[in-house]
Amino acid sequence: MKNAVECQVDIAVTVLSVAHDSALYPSGLPVCARRCEKILQTYIAVTRIACRGSTWWGDLGRRPQDFVVNPFLACYAEEYIEAHKIEEKARGKDMEDGNIRQKVRDIYGFIQDNLYLNRPDMRVGEESFNSALLFSLLTALNRGKELIIGEPGLGKTTSAEYVAAMTYQLPLGLIWASEVSGHPEQTEEKIIGRPDLGRLNQGEEVVVWSYLAQLPIKIVDEINRLPETKQSMILDGVDRGNWGYLNDVIINEEYCLFATANYQDRGTNTLIAPLIDRFDVIVESRHPGTNLALVIGMKDRYENVLRSPVYERDFQEILVEPRDYQEKMKRIEDLCDRFGDHMEKEFSVKMLSQGERKEIRDCVQEIPLDLDANAFLRTVIAELSFCFKYGQKRSDEHCEEGCHYTGFLCHHIKNCISNRFPMSVRTYSQSLAWLKGDEGVGIEHIKTVLPYTLAHRLLWKEDYIAQKQGDTRRDPFQIYLAKEMVNEVYRRYNEQSRHIKNALAVAYQALSGKDLEPIEGDHPIYAEIKQDLEEVR
Numbered sequence: 001m002k003n004a005v006e007c008q009v010d011i012a013v014t015v016l017s018v019a020h021d022s023a024l025y026p027s028g029l030p031v032c033a034r035r036c037e038k039i040l041q042t043y044i045a046v047t048r049i050a051c052r053g054s055t056w057w058g059d060l061g062r063r064p065q066d067f068v069v070n071p072f073l074a075c076y077a078e079e080y081i082e083a084h085k086i087e088e089k090a091r092g093k094d095m096e097d098g099n100i101r102q103k104v105r106d107i108y109g110f111i112q113d114n115l116y117l118n119r120p121d122m123r124v125g126e127e128s129f130n131s132a133l134l135f136s137l138l139t140a141l142n143r144g145k146e147l148i149i150g151e152p153g154l155g156k157t158t159s160a161e162y163v164a165a166m167t168y169q170l171p172l173g174l175i176w177a178s179e180v181s182g183h184p185e186q187t188e189e190k191i192i193g194r195p196d197l198g199r200l201n202q203g204e205e206v207v208v209w210s211y212l213a214q215l216p217i218k219i220v221d222e223i224n225r226l227p228e229t230k231q232s233m234i235l236d237g238v239d240r241g242n243w244g245y246l247n248d249v250i251i252n253e254e255y256c257l258f259a260t261a262n263y264q265d266r267g268t269n270t271l272i273a274p275l276i277d278r279f280d281v282i283v284e285s286r287h288p289g290t291n292l293a294l295v296i297g298m299k300d301r302y303e304n305v306l307r308s309p310v311y312e313r314d315f316q317e318i319l320v321e322p323r324d325y326q327e328k329m330k331r332i333e334d335l336c337d338r339f340g341d342h343m344e345k346e347f348s349v350k351m352l353s354q355g356e357r358k359e360i361r362d363c364v365q366e367i368p369l370d371l372d373a374n375a376f377l378r379t380v381i382a383e384l385s386f387c388f389k390y391g392q393k394r395s396d397e398h399c400e401e402g403c404h405y406t407g408f409l410c411h412h413i414k415n416c417i418s419n420r421f422p423m424s425v426r427t428y429s430q431s432l433a434w435l436k437g438d439e440g441v442g443i444e445h446i447k448t449v450l451p452y453t454l455a456h457r458l459l460w461k462e463d464y465i466a467q468k469q470g471d472t473r474r475d476p477f478q479i480y481l482a483k484e485m486v487n488e489v490y491r492r493y494n495e496q497s498r499h500i501k502n503a504l505a506v507a508y509q510a511l512s513g514k515d516l517e518p519i520e521g522d523h524p525i526y527a528e529i530k531q532d533l534e535e536v537r
Helices: 004-019 033-047 071-115 131-142 156-168 172-178 197-201 228-240 290-297 309-319 325-347 354-365 371-385 420-436 443-454 462-468 477-495 497-511 524-536
Strands: 122-124 127-129 145-149 193-195 207-209 217-221 242-245 248-251 256-261 281-284
Touching (some): 071 156, 071 420, 122 443, 131 145, 131 420, 156 256, 193 242, 217 228, 228 242, 281 443, 371 443, 371 524, 462 477, 497 524
Parallel strands (some): 145 281, 217 256
Antiparallel strands (some): 193 207
């Protein structure tokens, strides 16, 4: 049996001899931890040396210096141990990610089966979902903004309330208290905040902030009943999380917005363009069908597991305290965790903590778009922003008949798609891929998300509307048009996907300095690529 020193020397000699083998590593000493692992495992497989009662390579709890005397080998051992720790951490993260994903899917199932009874109206791969519930859940996880349309009494606000309660660990009564109703008499003091009259009489200017401004969940009911002049009051708050009143400002670090809108009638107003573009998605809360409607009608409307008068009072006491906003939010989050623990213990209802929401967002941001998803999204943007005659789409300029690009979407819409659109598509498609457990965003994820991120952002020409108005459909007209548009663009992309991807690849090489000419083709994306290359040369 060799002693410990002899074992160390043998290990050093073997590892260094393998590491210096030019046939294996022509670039010199390996630095990748995976190579170190192969080196060490190769040696172990040959020698089977035992040291201090265990194989030295397996005893990763000890310091490398305890076993290794050669500095080169010490370096490799350090790298191997670090790689081992990273891999163990990654495996643990994958397990944790899977557990959180399952919790989110359980939340979806609980709401669907017990609170917001509905029919599935969309398919993602082999699974069926209800679009209103699915996108509300993704909105809450993404810190997004969702516009929910539909007939009165079909659960527009209710679906958002349930999702908000379970993803942010807030009792339902508190969410009700924080909601803002859209009506012509609504004021800034009711929406954002008001002066503390007692302190004002003493000469101090102190703001009493509304629950809507303070809490991370923002729900505006019947937003299209707000006059256009008053819609701008919430514009900055819903866009950046900044709420200002008098000379004071509070900033929400985490928030999401749900707004509901009935269909147009005498009491509704048009949503101003800057506000409507800030919504990431639009969905319809539909009638659940005859059978589920009867089940809903037989439920006790006052009985809800998400209510907790005791915790609701505790939350309200914190929100009305004259404390620093950030300090109040820390206390609110602690109370959220206690409420979440209470719900799990008493009713076996699991909610999401702030840490879990952050973990989800971190995981979502790391999910890449595959080549086809990337190229298809670029193709869509090209058709929605390109204009051969005027350089780009503009709402005050109209295409003439006879344009070469008459068959593309740029000819059927009035406005240019905004830069917020690809941000919405990317975030929601990544979230959908995460929820499904997929490693990357594919073209099916993009196709699923596109209609709901586009429908509220497009202004269609009257002649195109007239062509489609009489079609048989199941969706509200604006979402139906968006779905038709996505299918139309996908058909064109599918016919020339290889050519488009080649054009993008050549453009990338040309922008990197290679002397290459752009690939020609019959689609706005080729003209966009050519213009990009001309401007940098």
